[in-house]
Amino acid sequence: MANDTTTAQWYLIQCKPRQEARAAENLRNQHFPCYCPFHTVEKIQHGKRVVTQQPLFPGYLFINLCKLTDNWHSIRSTRGVLRLVTFANQPLAVADDIIDNLQQRLASLGDTPLFEEGGKVTITDGPFKDLDAIFCKADGNERAIILLTVLHRQQQIRIPLQQLKSSP
Template sequence: MISAPPPSAAGFRWYAVHTLPRQEALAVIHLERQGYEAFLPKALVTRRHARKFETLKAALFPRYAFVSLDIGRHRWRSINGTMGVASLVMGIDYPQPVPNGIVEDLIEAADEDGVIDIGRGFRPGDPVEILVGPFAGTVGTLVSLDAKGRVEMLLSLLTGAVRVKVAREVLRPAS
């Protein structure tokens, strides 16, 4: 026997949708065709293919998208049968809502194409300072950013320039 939806489930909430491999965009298209509001956060990624570099829009969270629904009112089980969808991320009996504010913050940070600037103001070539660790206070040049929040930078040390990777959170723009 299925229990009633929890009282906190009343009203529209965002839920995570687990998609089939590389079918996030297809899932969002079909969810929207069914009348749901869906969101797929993307990031620009650079990949090398056939000795060429190309910049693509890729899912920020591979195999996941978000859908807004009211589980007390919508036929949410039909989402599991949507093209491109593997399943809703579930609790025991009902979909597990994403904590309030997370998807809203992602939407606010995204441009009109759903692309989120993972560099948050940092650009390759910018001077940056490391805030913590053995290199605290050292200034280097930002080389690249990746979708996982890591930053590659060049540090000028005694023997010359050294490439290091650090978390985005331990950097600030150099003054």
């Protein structure tokens, strides 16, 4: 299928470090359709369990532009934008089905938990250091309940989340 220059296509923009949301907001204020895929990540920050939104492609976002009708020059001076990604000084369009596929996959993902219930974890600190256990559930933002085999019996133990890491 030949590219029609009168229809809008998706292109890739490189953003300044950690300014994807700022660039997307400023481009939308200029009436450019943007897509910056984010996913939910659960991690430990300062000893507490925190759920955050992180860009799927850090430092990049997609913009929908028409080669004939859109003013591409204002993109360069937009706050948060570093440059339009080009090859041989020509912007290369991203196929619509790639963007559609990304949107569908992210919609079906949901949240990514730090530890899966029933998953294996290793204790990294404290009196049970380097022992393997089974993650039961989070107990608030700072602690977890695990099953640890002690004297051939599984015992439920509450332990700080920061003392756990996932095991293969």
